[in-house]
Amino acid sequence: INAEYGREEIFLISDHHQIENNAPKVTVRKSTQLRQKQSLTLRRESLLNMIDENERKDERLHTQPSITEIPQTLEIKGDLWVKIEQHNDFIKFTNFTKDEVKDLWERMEPAQLSLRKRGPKPKVSGIDTLILLLIHLKGGWDYDLLGTLVGLKATTLHETIKRERPALLAALRNTWWKEPIRPTPLVDTSYPYIALVADNCSFEVFRPHARFEEAKIYWDGKNKIYALKKEVAVLATMPHYALFSQRGSVGSTHDYKILKSTYSTYLTYLMKKTEETKSFPVDLAHNTWGMLFDRGYTGPETDTPGLRRIVIPKNTRTTTEIEIAKELSRIRCPVEQFFGRLQKLWKVTSKIKSMITAFLTMTLICVYY
Numbered sequence: 477i478n479a480e481y482g483r484e485e486i487f488l489i490s491d492h493h494q495i496e497n498n499a500p501k502v503t504v505r506k507s508t509q510l511r512q513k514q515s516l517t518l519r520r521e522s523l524l525n526m527i528d529e530n531e532r533k534d535e536r537l538h539t540q541p542s543i544t545e546i547p548q549t550l551e552i553k554g555d556l557w558v559k560i561e562q563h564n565d566f567i568k569f570t571n572f573t574k575d576e577v578k579d580l581w582e583r584m585e586p587a588q589l590s591l592r593k594r595g596p597k598p599k600v601s602g603i604d605t606l607i608l609l610l611i612h613l614k615g616g617w618d619y620d621l622l623g624t625l626v627g628l629k630a631t632t633l634h635e636t637i638k639r640e641r642p643a644l645l646a647a648l649r650n651t652w653w654k655e656p657i658r659p660t661p662l663v664d665t666s667y668p669y670i671a672l673v674a675d676n677c678s679f680e681v682f683r684p685h686a687r688f689e690e691a692k693i694y695w696d697g698k699n700k701i702y703a704l705k706k707e708v709a710v711l712a713t714m715p716h717y718a719l720f721s722q723r724g725s726v727g728s729t730h731d732y733k734i735l736k737s738t739y740s741t742y743l744t745y746l747m748k749k750t751e752e753t754k755s756f757p758v759d760l761a762h763n764t765w766g767m768l769f770d771r772g773y774t775g776p777e778t779d780t781p782g783l784r785r786i787v788i789p790k791n792t793r794t795t796t797e798i799e800i801a802k803e804l805s806r807i808r809c810p811v812e813q814f815f816g817r818l819q820k821l822w823k824v825t826s827k828i829k830s831m832i833t834a835f836l837t838m839t840l841i842c843v844y845y
Contacts, residue, residue: 553603600628656745662713674767678704693728769788
């Protein structure tokens with residue numbers, strides 16, 4: 477329905493002119509007297525109902541286009557985009573090339589449309605907002621400093637990044653986690669059936685504003701910091717994608733205790749498909765892929781039923797045990813390299829932050845790599 481309120485008359489015409497032949501064209505005079513407003517409103521509602529009934533006869537109205545049908549070729553407009561493009565500084569500021577940033581923004585567009593709310597358009601364009609978010613994650617800058625560099629108030633910058641984060645997370649999840657890459661057998665090893673390598677990483681946070689008896693659960697005794705722990709599972713084979721990122725836990729929680737509450741999320745992915753079983757005859761005795769952990773995850777199999785858990789052995793004494801530990805440690809390297817690469821490329825993960833920001837940032841960053 478197209479309604480034009482700023483002129484002397486209001487015209488109500490159905491979209492695509494789907495009004496029946498016997499239905500008259502509706503023209504409603506705009507009265508300047510207050511006593512006629514109520515009557516005009518009632519007449520308008522009745523006319524809208526009549527038009528809706530006629531439009532329901534058109535089958536095209538029953539098949540609304542979905543968000544995924546939006547064309548991917550979008551016009552890029554943004555002052556920050558233009559400035560960075562002139563000097564070709566995309567990798568310097570965002571860790572991505574120009575084409576990668578453009579592709580990421582196009583993937584975010586459907587999520588942005590679905591999350592858009594009523595009201596005036598944002599002051600910062602969509603592509604510039606994405607660049608600001610990537611700059612914030614890469615450099616770990618405060619909103620005050622970053623806002624000064626780009627000419628925005630700290631509050632405006634914070635709201636801009638806050639608005640963009642859910643769309644970026646939705647795009648990344650849809651791209652990498654909706655249909656995750658399937659495992660393939662490892663080569664040149666005695667453990668070709670290992671599919672995932674998992675571990676926890678502690679991210680430092682500010683000391684909670686509470687009594688010591690309440691705040692001490694965030695204390696990570698191993699690293700001597702107040703922290704939130706994040707369990708991440710990385711693909712054992714190239715390209716070592718992070719396929720799972722669990723919810724954060726307080727720093728005092730043991731890694732093995734976290735696994736006992738999260739292991740069920742891996743079972744479906746680790747279940748072998750028919751074609752995988754046929755192409756991997758060496759491991760026909762098992763219908764699941766294996767998952768490798770460090771020595772801190774030692775415990776009975778009943779703690780994680782259904783999970784094919786491989787743990788690096790403790791207290792190695794014989795030559796055979798030492799060789800097994802070395803081989804498993806070599807396979808486990810990608811998860812440690814993932815955490816190191818994460819903190820090197822995205823400085824925001826290596827700085828002290830509030831707990832709310834830590835939960836959001838850690839989940840978002842883990843999808844990147």
